[in-house]
Amino acid sequence: xxxxxxSTRRTLIGSGVLLLAGMASVSVQADDAxxxxxxxxxxxxxxxxxxxxxxxxxxxEQRKTPEGWQFTINRMINLRGLDISADEKRELIRxxxxxxxxxxxxxxxxxxxxxxDTNLVEEGGDPALAETCARCHSAARxxxxxxxxxxxxxxVNFHMGQFPTTEFHSLARDRKWYEIAHDEVAVKxxxxxPLLTPAWDNWKQAVKTDLDGRxxxxxFVPGKGEYDAWMSASKADDGRYNLTLEGQYTDGSPxxxxxxxxxxxxxxxxxxxxxxxxxxRQVMAADAKGESMKGRMFLAAEREIGGALNAVxxxxxxxVVAVMPSYLRVGESTELTIIGxxxxxxxxxxxxxxxxxxxxxxxxxxxxxxKATGSxxxxxxxxxxxxxxxxLAVYSELARVDVMPKNAxxxxxxxxxxxxxxxxxxxxxxxxxxxxxxxxxxxxxxxYMPASWSIKPADEIAAEDKDAQFAGSIDxxxxxxxxxxxxxxxxxxxxxxxxxxxxxxNVEEAGxxxxxxxxxxxxxxxxxxxxxx
Amino acid sequence: MKHLKSxxxxxxxxxxxxxxxxxxxxxxxxxxxxxxxxxxxGWELDPFGGLGSLCQPMESDLYGCADACWWPAQVPDTMHTxxxxxxxxxxxxxxxxxxxxxxxxxx
Numbered sequence: 001x002x003x004x005x006x007s008t009r010r011t012l013i014g015s016g017v018l019l020l021a022g023m024a025s026v027s028v029q030a031d032d033a034x035x036x037x038x039x040x041x042x043x044x045x046x047x048x049x050x051x052x053x054x055x056x057x058x059x060x061e062q063r064k065t066p067e068g069w070q071f072t073i074n075r076m077i078n079l080r081g082l083d084i085s086a087d088e089k090r091e092l093i094r095x096x097x098x099x100x101x102x103x104x105x106x107x108x109x110x111x112x113x114x115x116x117d118t119n120l121v122e123e124g125g126d127p128a129l130a131e132t133c134a135r136c137h138s139a140a141r142x143x144x145x146x147x148x149x150x151x152x153x154x155x156v157n158f159h160m161g162q163f164p165t166t167e168f169h170s171l172a173r174d175r176k177w178y179e180i181a182h183d184e185v186a187v188k189x190x191x192x193x194p195l196l197t198p199a200w201d202n203w204k205q206a207v208k209t210d211l212d213g214r215x216x217x218x219x220f221v222p223g224k225g226e227y228d229a230w231m232s233a234s235k236a237d238d239g240r241y242n243l244t245l246e247g248q249y250t251d252g253s254p255x256x257x258x259x260x261x262x263x264x265x266x267x268x269x270x271x272x273x274x275x276x277x278x279x280x281r282q283v284m285a286a287d288a289k290g291e292s293m294k295g296r297m298f299l300a301a302e303r304e305i306g307g308a309l310n311a312v313x314x315x316x317x318x319x320v321v322a323v324m325p326s327y328l329r330v331g332e333s334t335e336l337t338i339i340g341x342x343x344x345x346x347x348x349x350x351x352x353x354x355x356x357x358x359x360x361x362x363x364x365x366x367x368x369x370x371k372a373t374g375s376x377x378x379x380x381x382x383x384x385x386x387x388x389x390x391x392l393a394v395y396s397e398l399a400r401v402d403v404m405p406k407n408a409x410x411x412x413x414x415x416x417x418x419x420x421x422x423x424x425x426x427x428x429x430x431x432x433x434x435x436x437x438x439x440x441x442x443x444x445x446x447x448y449m450p451a452s453w454s455i456k457p458a459d460e461i462a463a464e465d466k467d468a469q470f471a472g473s474i475d476x477x478x479x480x481x482x483x484x485x486x487x488x489x490x491x492x493x494x495x496x497x498x499x500x501x502x503x504x505x506n507v508e509e510a511g512x513x514x515x516x517x518x519x520x521x522x523x524x525x526x527x528x529x530x531x532x533x
Numbered sequence: 534m535k536h537l538k539s540x541x542x543x544x545x546x547x548x549x550x551x552x553x554x555x556x557x558x559x560x561x562x563x564x565x566x567x568x569x570x571x572x573x574x575g576w577e578l579d580p581f582g583g584l585g586s587l588c589q590p591m592e593s594d595l596y597g598c599a600d601a602c603w604w605p606a607q608v609p610d611t612m613h614t615x616x617x618x619x620x621x622x623x624x625x626x627x628x629x630x631x632x633x634x635x636x637x638x639x640x
Binding site for chain 2: 524
């Protein structure tokens with residue numbers, strides 16, 4: 001893809017990534033998709049095998065997520081001169097994701113990348129893969145692919161040809177990088193992420209459920225807060241789902257939107273909605289029964305700004321899906337809202353918790369005042385026969401606050417063609433647990449808490465360079481906005497408005513302040529925004 | 534290194550890096566998704582986890598610093614992949630407002 005300018009980009013962002021793919025007919029026949037491959041790809045790739053079960057060189061030896069296939073096709077367009085219409089591209093992504101996708105269990109460890117929730121440090125991966133592959137891009141990028149060993153080796157060769165400096169970086173120039181990458185690392189990838197797996201075989205055989213119907217939705221939008229809503233999904237002739245979303249934020253303000261969703265591989269939900277004039281995307285995974293989905297919703301134009309999204313299908317059965325807030329301090333009368341569907345019967349908030357007053361109640365929301373007198377612990381919530389396990393944390397004292405994300409990168413922008421990359425923060429509260437010491441494993445997680453936000457320099461050097469003054473600011477909602485890009489003559493050596501900051505959340509409870517800190521790097525722009533970083 | 538004396542701040546920082554192994558640990562594992570862990574030099578962070586040894590401001594020697602293909606996941610690789618990136622921004626330190634990115638979200 002050629003670099004796009006700001007005006008074209010607005011249009012492109014508006015049209016959305018895979019959301020587009022939904023334009024394809026669900027009744028996409030395999031024959032149609034194979035014909036696209038024959039028409040568009042066989043100038044370079046070759047076909048073998050029976051015509052009804054063909055194998056296409058390189059293509060048939062890989063499995064990927066819908067975004068992975070989109071990424072590949074983008075690369076073919078940009079680097080190899082692939083000429084393909086938008087409709088054909090959508091159809092092909094859909095076909096390849098459906099027939100050569102990832103099983104839910106295969107994608108599960110790396111969903112953060114699909115959900116574009118990338119303010120985290122990847123840990124626990126194989127050091128050889130981290131040094132060889134994940135030093136330029138995420139580990140999730142290859143963790144979300146399955147290939148034969150030979151295919152992984154061809155990918156090494158591609159990198160050597162396309163990005164020859166790979167061999168000269170540190171962790172490469174001091175060793176026989178190509179031999180190690182080709183003969184050892186690619187083999188390891190073939191073992192860890194092979195083309196053929198029982199998980200994929202099983203998923204291919206599994207009955208896939210349509211995801212239409214009414215969904216009880218809860219989530220969080222930075223700057224707006226937590227919300228609960230109903231989302232209705234009706235399957236259209238083209239196989240996509242028409243969506244409407246109606247609900248409210250916890251402050252009572254309404255939330256309303258509509259859009260379209262496409263489901264790939266039988267469980268990968270991708271949607272775009274216009275919510276109160278803002279284009280948002282949903283990336284979720286459905287469970288095997290097609291009765292619940294989990295994922296993230298974020299701004300289409302700014303994928304870093306988003307929050308968790310959960311959806312539970314209305315199966316006519318009673319269900320409790322959330323309690324807001326999710327914590328209750330012992331001895332304090334507190335307003336709680338139970339979110340659910342088909343709710344009827346008595347409310348039971350667990351041992352030692354009394355419902356002092358029922359404020360209002362309907363079959364999908366119960367608003368009440370509760371007071372806990374018992375001991376600390378995570379309680380199950382029951383309304384009639386419906387139960388939410390671990391729904392409410394009863395605690396005596398806030399002892400610890402974690403800032404989420406713990407590690408993040410924001411990027412300067414705004415004056416060049418590069419937009420600023422902001423960061424959305426939340427504070428998570430904990431009580432000290434049985435041992436009375438905060439920061440230990442038995443700390444009781446209470447949930448997200450309102451906090452006051454501030455930044456400070458990360459260390460002496462950052463203080464000397466006035467990073468906190470130049471690199472940006474954080475607002476009351478916990479959204480950090482970085483500074484403008486370009487050289488700044490007011491800084492030493494006209495440095496950019498980069499910096500290393502500590503983000504501080506202060507949660508006040510009963511006149512006591514508990515603070516938590518996160519690490520933020522304010523960096524220069526990332527000029528290459530891939531479908532999957 | 535023992536026969537060389539560091540003259541400036543950056544050189545002193547390099548001297549302070551106790552052993553290559555320690556640097557390697559930091560480099561390989563401690564970056565946020567989307568950042569490069571290639572930090573010799575780095576795009577987001579220097580080998581010490583700081584900003585002191587980066588090209589700053591990055592516009593002052595963008596093309597020399599990116600070296601055509603040094604951080605291809607963060608700065609367009611003008612060697613093979615995006616040869617025309619930056620062609621309208623001959624002097625990045627003067628024309629940096631024109632700098633644009635590669636956005637793959639669209640078709």
